[in-house]
Amino acid sequence: MxxxxxxxxxxxxxxxxxxxxxxxxxxxxxxxxxxxxxxxxxxxxxxxxxxxxxxxxxxxxxxxxxxxxxxxxxxxxxxxxxxxxxxxxxxxxxxxxxxxxxxxxxxxxxxxxxxxxxxxxxxxxERNRGNVRIPGARPAGVYTAGLAQRLVNIEGYIPGKEVVIIGSGDIGLIMARRMSWVGCHVKAVVEIMPYPSGLTRNIVQCLHDFNIPLYLSCQTTNIFGNDRVEGIEVTPMENGALVPEKAFRIDCDTVLLSVGLxxxxxxxxxxxxxxxxxxxxxxxxxxxxxxxxxxxxxxxxxxxxxxxxxxxxxxxxxxxxxxxxxxxxxPLHQVRVKAGSNVRYANPGKLDPSRENKVYLRSMIVKNDAVLELRLDNRVIKTIKKGHIQPSEMITLSVGPKDLEGYTTDSALELALL
Structure with missing residues (x-):
């Protein structure tokens, strides 16, 4: 060796x-x-x-x-x-x-x-069908969006003609546009959450510009087909619960999954x-x-x-x-970072109080005119106004020595969205 x-x-x-x-x-x-x-x-x-x-x-x-x-x-x-x-x-x-x-x-x-x-x-x-437990038959024609992207952009194959995309992640949105460009009919994007999972610019450029419908608060509850996909069943949700009597079918020969990374x-x-x-x-x-x-x-x-x-x-x-x-x-000292109310996570988990630190965080809510509040040991040290927040768009901020003045070895900086 x-x-x-x-x-x-x-x-x-x-x-x-x-x-x-x-x-x-x-x-x-x-x-x-x-x-x-x-x-x-x-x-x-x-x-x-x-x-x-x-x-x-x-x-x-x-x-x-x-x-x-x-x-x-x-x-x-x-x-x-x-x-x-x-x-x-x-x-x-x-x-x-x-x-x-x-x-x-x-x-x-x-x-x-x-x-x-x-x-x-x-x-x-990418998460695949097994990861998100989509029920139904197991016919050909079900791909992750990234695999379809590779087939089209590198291998030179078009995976289908009538396409439905499950999930509104950025790769799925970009593939909705790409499949339209290569002559496919993208019939719908189906999203389980009440808000899109991708960036706003991708919603506009990839769906609105191509008149592709986006179904929010809808879950894919069945995939039909024997040898090849023939369609999917979509069931709307109200207050987080399925409403079976409102279920409908979308006929297609290809399903692309964009259900997270x-x-x-x-x-x-x-x-x-x-x-x-x-x-x-x-x-x-x-x-x-x-x-x-x-x-x-x-x-x-x-x-x-x-x-x-x-x-x-x-x-x-x-x-x-x-x-x-x-x-x-x-680093001589480090201050812990805590995800507070409406913050899904914050990275990194510790900050160096001797220099500027870039912090990445994601919201758990969709809100206009939000406020990002920084609390050091339960003391509000800074508030930052945010015009619009949503889980699909990362929030970044800089935290420096002035923000962390008065810290102790047991201090924690809590980030909260209000």
Whole structure:
């Protein structure tokens, strides 16, 4: 078995992995990216629509263009890249500076990589029909939206003609538009919640502009068909309960599922990393370090982001913090973060009171003219007005030393939406 040594190993070669690795390389540490696909870029390579890069590069790019910007920087750096290589096991039990990764590759065989630090950047995967327990027959023609996106954009296949999309996540909305462009008839988008799960701009650009109906507070209660999908049954909901007498059928030959994303954390659990029960991503401190010393997390493996620009920003920060950890630097003090009323979660779980901290949070409610309230030890320290909030749109804020004045070692910052 071939053995390699690096100061840092980044697992995942998408936007998060490349951004983190570039910062570690800039700091002068040896770094490797391990990517299971045969190319860098991750999911961006099948996202050929535009809308990427407005924050990161101040221009509108497609997914492959965004990925190529980072891949070019990686190519010019000293970062070692292992493509087509899958990490099968992580052993972090040999001390804080001795982590073993076992990798498998058709080109390199079985590799053992010993690294002082690890950055988790594996991204997320789609929930499938089994995860959300949609009843009915099991005919051909049921796909996740991401698989349909790959079939159309990369493989060159159109999966069907009469399409219904279950769930209003961003990938599903984008595929509603894409399927319309390639000549399919998108008959409906069916959403179980009383509000859309995707960004408002995608609702407008992908549904309204193409006159695609959106059924809110409706659950898919059956899929019909033998060899091929023939239709679905949709049952409206009132006050969270199904109303069977109002059920109706939509005939179709293809069903696309856009029912949420799950951070890809099987390797994280193997390494002993604790996961957040709400996000299903690692619990991290102010440095984006997990409970396992020297293992950091960023991007969609940490929590699902709205924009890849924010993924890259967070990953750059994780890379800088990994480099700081390798230099022996640690935050002297940290303040815990609590999700208060109407806040589903807040990341990271701790803040460094000596610097500015970027905090990401998601609302549990839809509301106009909302107020974000920050409370330090039950004392209101700041209120921020929000014109509109909804669960599908991430809220970001900056918390700095002035906000955390007077903290103690037992202090907690609570974030609440009112």
């Amino acid at each position: 071939k053995e390699l040594r690096y100061d840092a190993v980044v697992i995942g070669g998408g936007a998060a992995g490349m951004a983190a690795a570039l910062e570690i390389d800039k700091a002068g540490f040896s770094c490797a990216i391990v990517e299971r696909e045969d190319h860098l870029g991750g999911i961006l390579m099948q996202c050929i629509h535009n809308g990427f890069g407005l924050h990161e590069f101040k221009e509108e790019l497609t997914g492959p263009e965004f990925a190529e910007r980072f891949a070019e920087q990686v190519a010019k750096s000293n970062i070692a890249v292992y493509l087509g290589t899958t990490v099968t096991d992580i052993n972090a039990q040999n001390g804080p500076y001795e982590k073993e990764l076992i990798c498998a590759s058709p080109d390199h065989g079985i590799l053992k990589i010993i690294s002082k630090s690890i950055v988790l950047a594996m991204g997320c995967r 799950v951070p890809e954390n099987e390797l994280s659990k193997d390494a002993g990393v604790e996961l957040h029960p709400t996000t299903n991503g690692p619990i991290v401190d102010a440095s984006l370090m997990t409970n396992v010393e020297g293992i950091f997390a960023c991007g969609n493996v940490l929590h699902v982001h709205d924009l890849v620009d924010w993924v890259a920003e967070e990953a750059r920060f994780a890379g800088k913090q990994a480099a700081a950890w390798l230099r022996g630097e640690r």
